[in-house]
Amino acid sequence: MTKTKKLINAPEDIIPQLIRGMVAAHPDMLKVEGQTGRAVVAVDGPRDGKVGVVIGGGSGHEPAFAGYVGRGLADAAAVGNIFASPSPEQILDAARAADxxxxxxxxxxNYTGDVMNFTMAAEELEAAGTRVAQVQVADDVASAPAERRGERRGIAGDFFVFKIAGAAADVGEPLARVQALAEKANTATLSMGVALGACSLPQTGKPNFEIGDDEMExxxxxxxxxxxxxxxxASANAVADELMQMILTEMAPAQDDRVAVLVNGLGSTSLVELYIIFDRVKQVLDERAIRIHRSWVGEYATSLEMAGVSxxxxxxxxxxxxxxxxxxRTPALTVGAVAAGNTAGARSVRHAAPAVVRENKLAAQQMLITEGSVxxxxFRSMMRLAGEQIIAERDWLSELDGVIGDGDHGVTMEIGWKAVMAALGAAPETETIEASCKRMAKAFLDAVGASSGPLYATAFLRAGAAVSDRQNLDAYALAAWLAAAMQGIRDRGRAEPGDKTMVDAWAPAVEAATAAAGGHDELAVMSAARDGAETGMKATADLESRRGRSAKLGARSRGHIDPGAASTFLMLRGMAEALARART
Known part of the structure; x- marks a missing residue:
């Protein structure tokens, strides 16, 4: 596979350097607030008495999302890793600055990771007394039929929904009205895209999908x-006609209706091509006597260096x-003349919801059950080897994900497990298993914003709580740890066996581990879990996806192993191997 070239320094430093460069280029509009360093805030946006508009998502889509932060639009953006949602803590930093x-x-x-992470942040803010409304942009006509619009992805339609919500907040509308107007814009916005060539993740340097030289998707x-x-x-006109046909068939505008138009480049499409596409869009609208009120042509929601247009x-x-x-007035969009904001004496945090302190409180050692060899x-050695094995298979996991997803699962797992391993390295020797699970949950969640972040964090927290009365784990306690981890994933992700997710590896693993616990051998429990996960992982190739991004593929998802199930198998395999090593 061809290696791609990017002007970067080190993959692990991309996001901090991106943010520093962006803020340095626009110091009159942007600043950074919060301990995570991932909240880009409008210099003159947040103010007392105004609804705070917080946007966010993965990097790689620039100028979305931080490019839309500024007076009259978004007050703050939470910046995630490449193609990955920001974590709840990063979202909280943005929300506190905008409050x-x-x-x-x-x-x-409307992506699984964003929904879970923003919802977790909203729950924490609401628990502290801050009112929160949420709107999930779902404009991609191709990703679900009209009758299942709630399942659609959000793509370049973010541009219009953000603009409407930001304006509503800027004119002083209350929270319920800002939400209602954003929903109204969401309903009124439809998008369709076409890709001609792949993008590549900076961490892998490989195209995240393959497409023929004479093909388009x-x-x-x-x-x-x-x-x-x-x-x-096909020709530009033929492509524009097809995309417009799908949009207009659903929108069904009447003569003399007005629309706003965005022709958006996905990263490496020239303005020559984009203007040719717009020319045809206008012809189609003129033929139907539909008036264009405003139009934008350029790169507004990209996909790294992907070739294509929406x-x-x-x-x-x-x-x-x-x-x-x-x-x-923002780095990516200026409309009209904006009155200068009053930043004198502005506070860096307004009505900030107090951060929830997550501390590992050690249980009284003398009260914990000590039976068991783990x-x-x-236990910490088992988790470290699990991380090592997942990291070693990063490229394989990303390749699996590239076929039915966005190609970043291996990279995401590497980031999360490196954070877990670093956190475990700082754990005192006397720390309980429950406390180590809390440590792992916080590390994974803070490092990973994709759906894996809240899923693994919930799994670790539930699993630790299930063995909170124990110093060591015996066979039954180890099986209970695994069962609680799986239940946490099912509850947070709302996935069930057969949905083609990591649950399809966890479910047979837990079933096998529970059956093996009667033999009172911890290694037998882990070995059974490993084997069950492998069987479940392989079986996902025959399933049609019903959850996550690959659910949009329908029958096209068959024939491919689910990457989440694969990483589950690797984790349990590593845990079993570490336990076997401890026995020798």
Whole structure:
């Protein structure tokens, strides 16, 4: 496979350097707040009495998301890793900086990781007394039929939904109205895209999918998720006609209706091509006597260096038109003339919800059950080897994900498990297994914003709680740890066996481990879990995905192993191997 070239320093430093460069380039508009260093905040945006508008998502889509932070638009953006949602703590930093006492409105694309992470952040803010509203942008016509619109992905339509919500908040609308107007914009916005060439993750330097030199993928997602079909490359007019046909068929605008148009490049498509596409878009609209109120052509929601284009239309009424025309000033979008904000004496944190302190409180050692061969030291060695084995198979996991997802699962796992291993290295020798599980959960969640972050964090927390009365684990306690971890994943991800997710490896692993516990041998329990996970992992190739990004593929997801199930197998294999080593 061809290696790609990027002007970077080190893959692990990309996001901090991106943020530093962006803020340094726009110091009159942007600043960074919060301990995570991932909250990009408008210099003159947040203010007392105004609803705080917080957007966010994975990096690699620039200028989305931080490029839309500024007066009259978003007050703050939480910046995730490449193609991965920001973590709850990063979102909380953005929310605290944007909080003017009138509530927070979260806006983000409809992806599993974003939904879970923003929801976890909202739960923490609400527990501390801050009102939170959420809107999940779902404009991608290709990703689900109209009757299942709630399942659609958010792509370039973010541009319009963010603009409307930011304007509503800027004119002083209360939280419920800001949310309602954002939902109205979401309903009025439809997008379709086409990809001509792949992008590549900086960590791998490899294209995240393969496409023929004479092919295009209709409906491809913003992360490289497969679209609705692949066909021979057609002319610009033919492509524009097809994308517009799908949008207009659903939108069904009448003569003299007004729309806003966005022709968006995905990263490496020239303006020559984009303007040719726009030319055809206008011809199609003119033929139907549909008026263009405003239009934008350029790169507004990219996918690294992917070649391709998306077309977005928002159907306007008087209310949406007024908000669309409302002035804003951000690095990526300026509309009208914005009055200078009063930043004198501005506080860096407004009505900040107090951070929840997550401390590992050691249980009284003398009260814990000591039966069993899996001591805290051995347990931590099991988790470290699990991480090592997952990291060693990073490229394989990413390749699996590239076929049915966005190609970053291996990279995400590497980031998360490196954080876990570093956290375990700082654990005192006397730390209990429950406390180590809390340590792992915080490390994984803080490091990983993709769906894996909240899933693994919930798994570790539930598993630790299940053995909170123990110093060591015996066979039954080890099986209980595994069962609680699986239940945490099922509850957080709302996935069930047969959905083609990591649960399809966890379920047979737990079943086998529970059956083996009667033999009172901890190694037999872990070996059974490993074997069950391997069987479940392989069986996912025959399943059709019903959860996550690959659910949009339908039958096209068959024939491929689920990457989450694969990483589950690697984790349990590593744990079993470490326990076997401890026996020798």
């Amino acid at each position: 003017g006492g009138a509530g927070i409105c979260f806006l983000y694309g 209709i409906g491809m997602g913003l992360h490289g998720e497969p679209g609705i079909r692949r066909e021979k490359l 077309i977005t239309l928002m159907r306007l009424d008087a209310e949406l038109t007024s908000l669309l025309d409302h002035p804003c 001591s805290p030291v051995i």
